[in-house]
Amino acid sequence: MNVENYKYQGTQKLVYTNNSPDELTRVYYHLYFNAFQPGSEMDIRLQNINDPDGRMFVEGKSRIAALTPSEIGYLHPTSFTQDGEKVKYNEEGTVLVVTLAKPIPAGGKTTFKMSFEGQVPVQIRRSGRNNKEGVALSMSQWYPKLAEYDFEGWHADPYIAGEFHGVWGDFDVKLTIDKDYIVGGTGYLQNPQEIGHGYEAAGTKVKKTKGKTLTWHFKAPMVHDFMWAADPDYLHDTLKMENGPTLHFLYKNDPEIIGNWKKLQPKTAEAMEFFSKNIGKYPYEQYSVVQGGDGGMEYAMSTLITGGRDLNSLVGVMSHELAHSWFQHILATNEAKHEWMDEGFTSFISNLCMNKIMGRNKDNPFEKAYKGYRNLALSGMEQPQTTHADRYWHNFAYGTSAYSKGSIFLSQLGYIIGQDKLMETIRKYFDDFKFKHPTPNDIKRTAEKVSGMELDWYLTDWTQTTNTIDYGIKEVYADGNKTKIGIERIGLMPMPLDILVVYADGTRETFYTPLRMMRGEKKNPYGAIKRTTLPDWPWAYRTFEFSVNRPLSDIRAVVIDPSLLMADVDLENNVWQPLD
Numbered sequence: 316m317n318v319e320n321y322k323y324q325g326t327q328k329l330v331y332t333n334n335s336p337d338e339l340t341r342v343y344y345h346l347y348f349n350a351f352q353p354g355s356e357m358d359i360r361l362q363n364i365n366d367p368d369g370r371m372f373v374e375g376k377s378r379i380a381a382l383t384p385s386e387i388g389y390l391h392p393t394s395f396t397q398d399g400e401k402v403k404y405n406e407e408g409t410v411l412v413v414t415l416a417k418p419i420p421a422g423g424k425t426t427f428k429m430s431f432e433g434q435v436p437v438q439i440r441r442s443g444r445n446n447k448e449g450v451a452l453s454m455s456q457w458y459p460k461l462a463e464y465d466f467e468g469w470h471a472d473p474y475i476a477g478e479f480h481g482v483w484g485d486f487d488v489k490l491t492i493d494k495d496y497i498v499g500g501t502g503y504l505q506n507p508q509e510i511g512h513g514y515e516a517a518g519t520k521v522k523k524t525k526g527k528t529l530t531w532h533f534k535a536p537m538v539h540d541f542m543w544a545a546d547p548d549y550l551h552d553t554l555k556m557e558n559g560p561t562l563h564f565l566y567k568n569d570p571e572i573i574g575n576w577k578k579l580q581p582k583t584a585e586a587m588e589f590f591s592k593n594i595g596k597y598p599y600e601q602y603s604v605v606q607g608g609d610g611g612m613e614y615a616m617s618t619l620i621t622g623g624r625d626l627n628s629l630v631g632v633m634s635h636e637l638a639h640s641w642f643q644h645i646l647a648t649n650e651a652k653h654e655w656m657d658e659g660f661t662s663f664i665s666n667l668c669m670n671k672i673m674g675r676n677k678d679n680p681f682e683k684a685y686k687g688y689r690n691l692a693l694s695g696m697e698q699p700q701t702t703h704a705d706r707y708w709h710n711f712a713y714g715t716s717a718y719s720k721g722s723i724f725l726s727q728l729g730y731i732i733g734q735d736k737l738m739e740t741i742r743k744y745f746d747d748f749k750f751k752h753p754t755p756n757d758i759k760r761t762a763e764k765v766s767g768m769e770l771d772w773y774l775t776d777w778t779q780t781t782n783t784i785d786y787g788i789k790e791v792y793a794d795g796n797k798t799k800i801g802i803e804r805i806g807l808m809p810m811p812l813d814i815l816v817v818y819a820d821g822t823r824e825t826f827y828t829p830l831r832m833m834r835g836e837k838k839n840p841y842g843a844i845k846r847t848t849l850p851d852w853p854w855a856y857r858t859f860e861f862s863v864n865r866p867l868s869d870i871r872a873v874v875i876d877p878s879l880l881m882a883d884v885d886l887e888n889n890v891w892q893p894l895d
């Protein structure tokens with residue numbers, strides 16, 4: 316890496332095993348830095364989307380369109396061989412198409428060798444040089460990265476805006492850079508006693524090396540990405556967790572942020588414990604929180620986050636990016652296709668974590684997600700969650716669908732099957748599908764196995780359509796000494812209902828209408844309150860009536876879903892109170 320002109324050269328050796336049942340005649344690599352050039356697909360998309368990202372689009376103009384030749388990014392292979400034989404390759408924007416010299420049979424192995432040269436772009440999105448907080452190098456998506464081939468075929472998506480999908484491998488990376496630069500990111504440093512910069516064993520001396528550069532040697536087993544960041548002014552703290560990984564913190568020596576970055580450190584350990592307990596054990600030996608990038612972005616064993624934040628925001632972004640370790644790096648759902656399974660599940664668990672470690676103790680820590688989702692559902696801009704991450708009309712619709720509606724997939728699943736079964740589902744899902752790239756059917760099947768319910772209707776309506784949930788209280792009327800309560804289904808999407816009735820003497824009772832097609836019932840979620848389970852509601856019926864053994868004058872309120880975990884788009888008709 317040349318830190319003066321931001322150019323770099325590299326060589327890459329990749330031993331590829333074809334675990335598929337198919338013979339492969341081509342392979343593809345991602346050349347992400349080519350996106351940061353005027354006229355690239357990323358540039359043109361930026362100029363055409365209805366609500367462009369404010370980091371990339373300033374005063375009505377694409378920042379990519381304005382890049383000069385010394386400011387653009389690029390990544391070009393300069394030679395390529397397969398088992399020593401030259402092969403034909405062709406760059407198509409951000410994708411390298413390689414026609415193999417000889418096919419790789421099912422179960423076969425081959426070795427690719429490549430030389431490449433690159434230029435680090437002025438920071439526009441995620442990676443780049445000299446970010447707005449003055450971090451010199453945020454190096455993500457910087458090397459030729461093999462595309463994923465799986466049961467659906469190739470996933471050589473162009474880099475337009477969306478996120479990443481990759482192939483697991485054991486990485487061995489040597490990085491030569493000016494010796495004043497401190498590096499943090501993915502992997503375990505193999506030569507800490509030559510490097511120093513806070514990586515050396517505590518209290519030991521570091522060997523002085525001659526020359527202007529240091530070569531950092533990292534190993535990273537079973538990762539599908541390798542990020543590093545470097546700056547000559549980083550401070551570097553470490554925290555070794557008991558029965559857990561070593562945490563690294565690299566941040567600018569800026570008196571304005573140091574206090575918060577110190578307070579962040581024990582919170583990161585608490586979050587690591589929370590996720591390991593509630594999802595599954597973190598399988599790596601280190602995690603690095605590194606100041607850099609343009610907001611917050613997850614990488615293998617690490618994250619790049621901007622550092623000038625108040626403590627709540629700093630802990631919040633750490634918690635979110637750290638939670639991605641489980642969903643994006645260990646489970647590693649294809650985020651271009653199933654963005655809600657990564658961003659949504661990450662948001663769900665990091666909200667639960669923040670509620671705990673920041674002492675918020677909210678009854679419903681997902682309130683904001685529900686508000687955001689309702690806003691989207693009623694905006695007319697919603698597209699189904701099956702939409703490819705790059706193919707939304709609005710960034711707003713992508714964001715709300717992936718993060719808010721995605722997180723509600725789980726919180727609402729808890730409403731359907733019960734909170735204990737939800738948490739059991741998450742742990743089993745992680746355990747069964749880690750390092751396997753799960754798809755939507757896998758989370759559904761796991762929830763079905765744990766709960767004993769049939770949940771196909773839930774996966775289908777919530778993720779493959781924009782159908783909405785709207786139930787309402789139609790009427791409450793006297794029937795002799797009893798009271799009749801009539802509920803109606805206004806929206807298309809089915810749901811089981813919890814209905815709370817509050818009496819004049821202050822006592823409460825709940826009524827539960829299971830959905831017939833889910834073929835099961837959850838446990839009473841309001842343990843202390845008496846629950847009556849009513850007959851199943853067959854979805855096609857528009858109304859459902861039941862009777863309460865109290866006179867109408869005794870009824871103070873009727874409430875559909877007092878937990879607010881069901882994403883009903885119209886809450887007005889969910890509450891009935893007598894007119895005084």
Ligand SMILES: [Zn+2]
Nearest residue numbers: 635639658661
């Ligand atoms: Zn995220």
